[in-house]
Amino acid sequence: MKNRLRELRESRGLTQEELAKALGVTRQTVIAIEKGKYDPSLRLAFRIARFFGVKIEDIFLYEGDGDER
Secondary structure (H helix, E strand, O other): EEEEEHHHHHHHOOHHHHHHHHHHHHHHHHHHHHHEEEEEOOOHHHHHHHOOOOHHHHHHEOOOOOOOO
């Protein structure tokens, strides 16, 4: 799943460490999400969206699995 986390974080002038602390996760978690190597739990996705004041779908872009009907 692609996401706009890095873009949103940088637009606020936040470091990965600052964002991680604000969300209650590790910096490694933020890095993995930004690189698309880790999809956050729904709970964390809501926390991220709430932090930035946007909807989840404004951050996380579902591309489908090719089996859409």
